[in-house]
Amino acid sequence: MNGLFSEVFISSLVSGGVIAGIPLIYAGLGEAISERAGVLNVGLEGMMLGGAYGGFVGALHFHSTWFGLLSGGLTGMIISLFMVVLCVRLNSNQIVVGIAITLGAEGVTALLHGAIYADTYPRVPVVHPYAIPFLSNIPIIGPGFFNHHISAYLAVVVVFFVSWVLKSTGIGLSIKAAGDQPHALEAAGGGVHRIRTISVLSTGLLAGLGGSFIVLVGAGLFVPFITNGKGFLAIVLAMLVRGRVRWLIVAGVLFGMSLSLTTALQLAGIDVPIDLVLMLPFVLIIVVLFAFGRRSYLPAALALPYDREQR
Amino acid sequence: MSALHDETTVVAAERVSAIEGRLTRIGRSMATAMIPVIGAFVIGGLLLAVLGRNPFSFYGNVIHHGLIGSLGRQETLIRMAPLLLIAAGLMIAFPAGIWNLGTDGQYVMGGVIVADLGPELAPHFSGFVLFTTLFVVGFAVAAIWSLIPAILKAWYGINEIISTLMLTFIGLRFSAFLVKEYFYDRETTVPQTRVLAVADRLPRMFSSRVHIGLVVGFVAVIAVHFMMRNTAFGLRLRIVGMNPKAAIHAGMNMKALTLAIFTLSAGFAGLAAAVNIAGVDGVVRAEWNPAVGLLVVPLVFLARFHAASVIAFIAAFAVFQVGGESASRKADIPNFMVLFMVGLLLVFMALGEYMQLRSSRKH
Incomplete structure (x- = not known):
């Protein structure tokens, strides 16, 4: 049975859409935080790519997907330090630094991968999906949506958490103030630089997680330039949801499907x-x-x- | 008589000191520009050392194969032609405050049409007419392609950073589609356009492989330099870049200016592709992506949109690109050193700007 409405088409579209969409959700969430705080992070692609490589190396080294995700997130965070120092502290042009981070990360990951792994092309540990009871039994779309590695569900949890932080906590208010009325925040003793630093570091962490998800759960191995524009897509998604970050889940999966x-x-x-x-x-x-x-x-x-x- | 004589000496002396002042200024700005370059080389060298490669022999090979060897030097000059043209386009867009980050897509779109048209026209038209047509077509196709972000920006206020970056991804895929479906040469196995015969390519200079595209590149950069600095149109563009609100108050037609900036800037990227295809490549493959546009961005900034510095930086970049290929092969690493170095260059450039700002505040 072939065609657009066949079971195999729909289930692979849904499942593939989730796998490709989760990195967009993680990275888009990071970008949303950063944009709310007033920092346009064009280096998202580079942070994802760095996270992808860091996650790859971590997973190979520790033989663990979770340690891979952790080291991917940390790598993204370390790369975002460039943005913190140059853009938040030294007031450099955010777009120029963003391009720098992307180009630099592309170059250094491709070089390191080529010099260290090009002969062997090792694969990371196989991930084991966790099927959510009942939901995963829904015909056709159930397995596609509800049978994934736990880090995929974690993305949804993190989105709701960030949504709550932005809406209902003091730090969320400070983040929004840093983007809309930095002088008012400073006058109220909020510390624009501190808030923006925290935001950019969270962006790096989330972008790194997204990048390592591509490698660890999606592809199973690292190839140079593996993010292939996903970081830029995530920037746009963050702009589109306009601060209502829960919409990222829908937008991410939809764009994941098109990918x-x-x-x-x-x-x-x-x-x-x-x-x-x-x-x-x-x-x-x-x-x-x-x-x-x-x-x-x-x-x-x-x-x-x-x-x-x-x- | 002697008074007149004295006067001329005074005038001459003034002129000399003016030139001296200018030279020290150029020297100082070159020095501030060199600091990021040195920084990039040091960090790049550290990475090479971490990978267990000798940085000195790597950089030595870069200079040797990109600059000293006659073949490499010719290759460097050939590579400079399209880079200079892309830079010329960015020298228009950036001072006007338009972030055209889509030159890679504009380059490929212009290139693929030129590559298809070239072998078609070559039997019917002689050199000058053929090349002019191809240049105009390359320029026009890229300019039309850039109308998408231009209209989105001018009428709907949609950020051009995102739209131009997205259009690069679209342009790369679309050109691959065009080659595979319509433009392919039925006699080859890999999907590619027909080849422009070597006899029909741009004339060469100094009995070398270097074609006259290099001259086109030089002329473009210098012409843009004077257009931006010495014409009313250039002044308008710079005002738009410095203070859009002031430009609107001055009664400038922002929509028309935005369209002009995009089409000119993209047009030069298309022209760059046309020059390279008519000069050396002669053919476009389906998965063709030179991906140099984004790398030219920092060079143009580093040169502060000044023609002489742009030419110097493009030359140095081309040396590194050509020499880097041989050096990477010899060091047995993939050829991504240039990419990494340009990223570093940008980081150090941002640092340098800050240092300058701080020292100017102190005085």
Whole structure:
């Protein structure tokens, strides 16, 4: 049974959509925090890529997916230190530094991988999915949505946690103030630099987690440039949800599906030019930006450095 | 008589001191620009050492194969032509406050059309007409491609950083699609366009492999330099970049200016592709992605949009690109050193800006 409505097509689309969407959710969540605090992080792609490599090395070294995710998150955090020092503390141009982080991470991970693993191409430990009882028994879509590694469900938990922090806690309020009214926050004794530092470090951690998820749960191995634009997609998703971060779950899975469409189409035996399908997520982003981006809410002080001496 | 004579000496002396002042200023800005370069080399060397490679022999090989050897030097000059043209486009966009980060997509889109058209036109038209047509087409295709982010920015206020980056991904896939489905040469096994015969390519200079595209590149960078600094149009673009609100108050047509900035900037990227295809490549493969556009970004910033510095940095970059290929092969590492170094260059550049700002505040 071939075709667009066949079981194999839908279940592989759903399952692939979740696998490809989780990294977007992690990284998009990170970017959302950073944007709320007034830092436009164009280096997200680089932080994801660094996290992907760090996760790969950690998982190989400790023979553990969880240690891999941990070391991936930490790698992303370490890379985000560049952004903290240069953009938050020294007020450098956020876009230039973001490009620097992306190019530098692309270069250094490709070099390290090529010099150390190019002959062996080792694979990371196989992950074991956990099927959520009952839900995973739903026909056709059940296994696709509810039979994944626990770190996939963790993404949803983290989204709700961050949503709660932003909405209902003092630190969440400070983050939003750092993006909208940094001078007011400073006047209230909030410390714009401290809040932005915390936000950017969380971004690095989450982007690193997203990147290592690609390697550890998705692909099973590292290849240079494996993130392939996912970081940039995540930036747009963060802009689109306009601070309502829970929407990231839906947006992430939808874009994940468009990313995994090629595999699903091939499994279902449908022949379309592969390049057009691979183009789709990026076309979709432009269309969505056009449709919703006009009203997209961005913090007033986004991408503006905060300088205590200037008013 | 002697008074007149004295006057001329005074004038001459003033002129000399003016030139001297200018030279020290250029020297100082070159020095501030060199600090990031040195920083990038040191950290890059450390990485090489960590990988167990000798940084000195690596950098030695870079200079040897990119600059000293005659073949390498020719290759460096050939590579400079498209890089200079991309830089010329960025020298328009960045001072005007437009972040055109999509030159890679614009380059490939212009290139794929030129590559298809070249062998088609070559039998019917002679050199000058053929090349002019290809150059105009490359420029125009990239300019039209850039209308998407331009319109999104000018009419709907959509951030061009994101849209141009996304359009690079789209352009790469779309050009691959075009080559595989429509432009492919039926006589080859790999999907690629037909080859522009060597006899139909751009004329070469100094009895070497270097083609006249290099001259086009130099002319473009210098012309853009003077356009931005010495014409009313250039002044307008710089005002838009420095203070968009002031530009609106001055009654400038922001939409028209935004379109002009995008199309000019992208057009040069398309022209770069046309020059490279008509000059050396002669063909485009389906998975073609030179991915140099983003790497030119920091060089243009580092040069502060000044033609002389842009040319110097592009030359140094091309040396490193060409020499780096041989050096990487010899050191048995993948050829990504350039990518890493450019990232480092940007980081140090950001640091340098801060240092300068701080020292200027102190005085």
